[in-house]
Amino acid sequence: MGKLLPRSLAGQAVALQVAVVAVIVIGGSVLAVIDSRIDEERAARDQVTAVAVALADAPSVAAALEAPDPTAALQPVTEQVRAATGIAFITIMSTDGTRFTHTTPALIGQKYIGATAQALRGEVYTEEETGTLGPSIRTIAPVRAPDGRIVGMVAAGITIEKLTEAWMGQLPLILTVAVASLVVAFGGLWLIRRRLRAQTGGLAPAELRLMYEHHDAVLHAIREGLIVLDDGRAVLANDEARRLLGSVADAGENQLDMPGFLTDGVGSLDDVLTAHRGRVLMMSRSPVPGREDGAVVTIRDRSEVLEALGELDTMTRFAETLRSRAHESANRLHTIITLIEMGRADEAARSATTELELSQQLIDHMTDAVVEPTLAALLLGKIAQASERGITLTLTEDSHLTDRTAGLLQPSEMITVVGNLIDNALDAADPDDPWVEVTIVGDAASLEVTVADSGPGMDPDVFTKAQERGYSTKNGGDEAGRGLGLALVAQVVARHHGTLRAENTYGSVVTTRLGRAVNTGSTGAP
Numbered sequence: 266m267g268k269l270l271p272r273s274l275a276g277q278a279v280a281l282q283v284a285v286v287a288v289i290v291i292g293g294s295v296l297a298v299i300d301s302r303i304d305e306e307r308a309a310r311d312q313v314t315a316v317a318v319a320l321a322d323a324p325s326v327a328a329a330l331e332a333p334d335p336t337a338a339l340q341p342v343t344e345q346v347r348a349a350t351g352i353a354f355i356t357i358m359s360t361d362g363t364r365f366t367h368t369t370p371a372l373i374g375q376k377y378i379g380a381t382a383q384a385l386r387g388e389v390y391t392e393e394e395t396g397t398l399g400p401s402i403r404t405i406a407p408v409r410a411p412d413g414r415i416v417g418m419v420a421a422g423i424t425i426e427k428l429t430e431a432w433m434g435q436l437p438l439i440l441t442v443a444v445a446s447l448v449v450a451f452g453g454l455w456l457i458r459r460r461l462r463a464q465t466g467g468l469a470p471a472e473l474r475l476m477y478e479h480h481d482a483v484l485h486a487i488r489e490g491l492i493v494l495d496d497g498r499a500v501l502a503n504d505e506a507r508r509l510l511g512s513v514a515d516a517g518e519n520q521l522d523m524p525g526f527l528t529d530g531v532g533s534l535d536d537v538l539t540a541h542r543g544r545v546l547m548m549s550r551s552p553v554p555g556r557e558d559g560a561v562v563t564i565r566d567r568s569e570v571l572e573a574l575g576e577l578d579t580m581t582r583f584a585e586t587l588r589s590r591a592h593e594s595a596n597r598l599h600t601i602i603t604l605i606e607m608g609r610a611d612e613a614a615r616s617a618t619t620e621l622e623l624s625q626q627l628i629d630h631m632t633d634a635v636v637e638p639t640l641a642a643l644l645l646g647k648i649a650q651a652s653e654r655g656i657t658l659t660l661t662e663d664s665h666l667t668d669r670t671a672g673l674l675q676p677s678e679m680i681t682v683v684g685n686l687i688d689n690a691l692d693a694a695d696p697d698d699p700w701v702e703v704t705i706v707g708d709a710a711s712l713e714v715t716v717a718d719s720g721p722g723m724d725p726d727v728f729t730k731a732q733e734r735g736y737s738t739k740n741g742g743d744e745a746g747r748g749l750g751l752a753l754v755a756q757v758v759a760r761h762h763g764t765l766r767a768e769n770t771y772g773s774v775v776t777t778r779l780g781r782a783v784n785t786g787s788t789g790a791p
Contacts, residue, residue, distance in 0.1 A: 490564030722773030
């Protein structure tokens with residue numbers, strides 16, 4: 266069977282439709298023929314019954330049957346009625362079945378062939394019987410005298426041959442309608458085949474299924490978000506798009522709820538926008554030719570790239586700090602060596618131990634207050650960096666961070682938040698009174714980071730704009746590598762449903778809170 270079907274999907278679909286249409290048309294034609302035969306037979310029965318009853322009820326027929334020569338009075342009448350109605354015969358007979366009239370005059374006087382018992386009981390009876398003219402449908406009705414006596418019978422009939430000729434005469438019309446229906450149907454199916462072939466590229470069902478399976482696998486495997494829009498609604502989104510947007514979800518009837526910024530506009534290339542949980546996304550929207558509300562949207566995540574840039578910037582600052590510390594340590598080492606060469610060993614030892622004690626005290630303070638080693642190293646590096654720039658950077662006595670805070674932020678995220686807030690504070694500190702103060706308080710349920718500086722601070726509008734990528738109060742913005750710090754902090758905070766606010770109190774104070782509210786001691790400017 267499979268070898269008989271065409272190869273392409275269009276051909277197979279149309280071939281099956283042709284078979285179905287042919288069965289329907291042929292079946293309908295057969296039913297029409299059968300219905301025509303049934304209708305003709307029903308009409309014939311009604312006709313012969315009407316003729317027989319009409320003649321039997323005529324007073325002249327009853328009177329003629331009691332006359333000396335019934336044939337002379339009734340034969341002309343019956344032949345006239347038979348010619349007018351087109352039936353095969355009309356026979357009027359006596360109660361014993363002797364014919365007084367017949368289509369063939371030579372048969373007059375002979376016995377009627379057929380059932381008469383029902384008529385003699387006063388019933389009108391219709392039957393199919395074979396008589397002198399062949400098989401026929403006939404009706405026999407009783408003839409009553411005025412006093413109610415049955416004085417004779419009237420039989421009217423139509424031959425099966427003539428009946429067959431009648432319904433066979435409708436076959437040409439039925440066949441013409443059937444052939445015309447097939448021609449119109451095949452023409453329409455041919456047009457459908459052309460359209461299906463154009464839309465499916467002449468591919469076979471197996472090829473289309475294979476193409477779909479590979480297309481679906483590729484769609485969900487690519488690491489770029491892809492969304493297909495139709496009539497302003499998203500009808501398809503791959504796994505990466507759902508991950509990036511977060512809010513993409515099935516909305517029933519194979520539709521998707523989409524953020525408004527994806528369905529607005531006509532066309533765009535690499536638009537930067539903030540979406541679910543503060544992600545920074547790059548979106549390109551390409552309209553589909555020929556479809557006014559159709560478009561293909563591709564989405565790329567810039568958050569991870571920006572976080573990597575922030576970490577790279579932190580590592581770069583670490584490297585600069587280590588370089589400066591190495592240079593400073595080299596100077597101190599040369600001083601100690603020179604004191605020893607001058608014979609002042611006691612002063613050399615005192616200088617070395619004093620420096621070591623100060624460094625150890627600072628390290629001990631950091632590790633006691635901040636148990637996270639990565640964050641402690643960051644703060645030590647920032648203190649050294651601030652010292653080189655002539656800025657006093659301190660970790661307040663209120664700071665206390667437990668090892669259970671890692672459940673709120675990963676070490677890399679904590680470095681991003683604290684490092685960028687300190688960098689911004691170092692850049693904003695007042696040159697005449699340069700200081701930066703850091704307070705970090707956290708436990709398993711909450712984390713609060715407060716960074717204050719002696720700078721002028723930002724009003725709410727500027728602070729809101731500063732959380733956008735590329736915005737900077739300094740010249741250059743994104744092109745100069747600025748405008749990343751606070752945007753990265755805002756992304757981390759949004760991702761963890763925290764808060765980020767700025768105020769001007771004892772200085773410019775920026776506070777980040779994650780988890781439940783944290784109560785900290787009062788802080789003041791140094």
